[in-house]
Amino acid sequence: MWKPDRQSKKTLYEQIADHLEQRISYGEFPPGSLLPSERKLAEQLDVNRSTVILAFAELRSMGIIESRTGSGTRVSKSKWGATPKHTPNWRRYAEGGSFLPNLPFMRKIREALTQQPSLIDFASGELAADLAPVDEIAKLMSEHKYTSYLGYDNPQGYIPLRQDLVSFLARYRGIRTTESSILITSGSQQSLYLITQCLLSPGDAVAIEDPSYCYSLPMFQSAGLRLFRLPVDQHGVRPDDIRALYKKHRIKMVFLNPNYQNPTGTVLGAERRKQVLDVASELALPIVEDEPFSLTAYEGNPPPPLKSMDTVGSVLYIGSFSKIAASGLRIGWMVAPRSIVERLADARQQMDFGLSVIPQQVAAQFLKSSHFEPHLDRLRIQLQYKRDLIIEALRKELPDLVTFTAPEGGLHLWCKLVPEVHDGKLLDEAIRKGVVFVPGSVYGSDSGFVRFTYARATAEEIGLGISGFAEALRELIDERSCLD
């Protein structure tokens, strides 16, 4: 990111004006397009707003930009788009297409994190640098000779990785499968995308947990699916609800995250697992089992996946390295009947021509290395420790204002707020106090819930972050009582 040079002889505002002129001339901001606001630019460039105002004035005097009250500052058409030349109406193209934009809360969180990297991050659903096996992977990469040919990969994914996953799945998840039933994807995310795009049609009804990670994905709506809710209680979804939704709406697929569910941390009960499979086979209904968190189980073994108990072939199983190793590898996998794997691999060719071979090689090496098992052990202990820290901090800071159930695995703590506060205001206030979290409504729940990811922040940050959050919450409550 460019910043003005404070050592330069040129004034800051002149540097900014020059820089903007250059970017406009390069086409980053075509004629007629909106520039970032003065406030935003000032934040991005780390200067006072008045400096940006001066820079804009300079550009305006050269006829490069135009400001109209109320509609912001735009790149001048007469200067840059000399008639009769016309720039495509890019704004309209950007608004076209059937793909819905990400949720405003998610965009706000991302923006806040980009602009203030010092924020304490309870929002990003991923491991902290010290929990990821960065050194182990660096070591493996320096030892390995990457001399294999780097051509387009097999459409189902790198064969040695699929072979290693066969043993991995048998050993860790009790799933017996073959390499031809495995599709390697860019994280679980791409598995979900392929399923919604290629196996379902617009108008199809599907059932998802409520609350659920799936609600955070406009992807489901972009695919034109009709979403129906399966309420999650302490033991996960109720099998009878699936049957009821089938009767009423002919749902065509059920999406479940049975172990340490995102966001609630719930585990689907053992009895209910059997019943879910019974309902699925009774109705010939496919179940998508999304299982990224299982190997984080803090104590003992995680419950066996539905897929390992599925004698009928109802389950499409999805796993990922993101939450147990590194999300930046972008390695996930799906286990499915051959016809489905082949169909999805074929479609994926058209989307991106398959995954890069290198991260698949890295993942395969890590999986069969002597580092894998010790890494998992360490990860589990440290996640549990961080969970304890955040719970302790919440008990100390907000003893009467939040309630929650301590999760037995995963990365997230799901909190109910006792006072009623406005989701968006709480987030804004928390950001001002240096903390981000994800408002529960992102996951489809009513407001009054909060998801804290404790895996991303360092141990030191957890206490500080919860103090900041507590301050934000208290201020909102005070404000409200003033209004009462």
Next chain:
Amino acid sequence: MWKPDRQSKKTLYEQIADHLEQRISYGEFPPGSLLPSERKLAEQLDVNRSTVILAFAELRSMGIIESRTGSGTRVSKSKWGATPKHTPNWRRYAEGGSFLPNLPFMRKIREALTQQPSLIDFASGELAADLAPVDEIAKLMSEHKYTSYLGYDNPQGYIPLRQDLVSFLARYRGIRTTESSILITSGSQQSLYLITQCLLSPGDAVAIEDPSYCYSLPMFQSAGLRLFRLPVDQHGVRPDDIRALYKKHRIKMVFLNPNYQNPTGTVLGAERRKQVLDVASELALPIVEDEPFSLTAYEGNPPPPLKSMDTVGSVLYIGSFSKIAASGLRIGWMVAPRSIVERLADARQQMDFGLSVIPQQVAAQFLKSSHFEPHLDRLRIQLQYKRDLIIEALRKELPDLVTFTAPEGGLHLWCKLVPEVHDGKLLDEAIRKGVVFVPGSVYGSDSGFVRFTYARATAEEIGLGISGFAEALRELIDERSCLD
């Protein structure tokens, strides 16, 4: 891929029966699903068909599979899907969705290549192992310390790579841009996918070259676009045709591959480039400039891209490492106005959560390494050499039966066949002779054309492959004259 063990005491057919039973019990072939044919299995397992027949008989006698004449062999429902349990109708799911399967010719070619890896490959549009910088990349990877945190990447792609691309594009393509106008994608393919999915809506009309790589992508039809043709002559498309299509069909976008076009190898003429940009700005029409081959220019510099001459902001520019370094890196880039880049990055988050960081780091290292420039020089010379070899072979083997123009860059030779033969029959016959190519109809042209990729085969294979092709072609001609 599993193969029976010829040293084992168990007979081959028993091993195969056991193996199939296991795969069926794992869910790879759910109850009711079709097994591969006897012939196909025999090929895959490297055994006689009679061995597979025995294995099937064994499984049939155990009630595990059922064969009905004319409809192949299926996994038994009564055995595996004990009533009242029902497996989802996976076939129907696989046929659902709006995503069209890849073209039958492309699937046939891929299958042939998987089953007979010894085929001489004039079909895969990529570099041979000896043209790719495998050693250079292995060296860079062993030198580099991969110690950075492996979290979810920036949605627009790895920032240092985008910064390096800014200099790369200025130096090699005369394109001035900034890192915030660049989106890193999984090859050019994902750039094209994002554009068709997110900037266009079903029913929109677009113009593509005829013949064109785009016709080989059912992706355009999957997105519901109406495709209109811009015939390619010796100097590329005619600008007036764009205007005419706009008047008639209100096309909303034009897709061009101006340098060493796939499949024809044509270069868009200098005068026409100016006119294309004039038409685009006259009509406010976006041009997608897909430019994967430019840096392969055999002699001198390739023509400058439209993007470098675009003062209005009409062009979305796409580049890739696939054809100049390694397709298995899956690194491509788009240069576009900020609003478009941000929109596409946001949508991509929902599809795959962004690219793996590692190949982006590798690409950045390679780009700024001292290996890059010598690699390009060597690549150009060797491609030109292979082009000369294939032309020589064709002149020798089929002097009167094919016509073509020698391409000045790229990987492909586009041939017109003088005799009229059936596309599919020619491909089948060629495969029997040990060669694959891509029938021209895949690119939307009439039959009677063939695309030979000369970059993928070794120098030794080129002559042999063309002999095989010539034999196949001659046989088809003879067969036809027998019928006359």
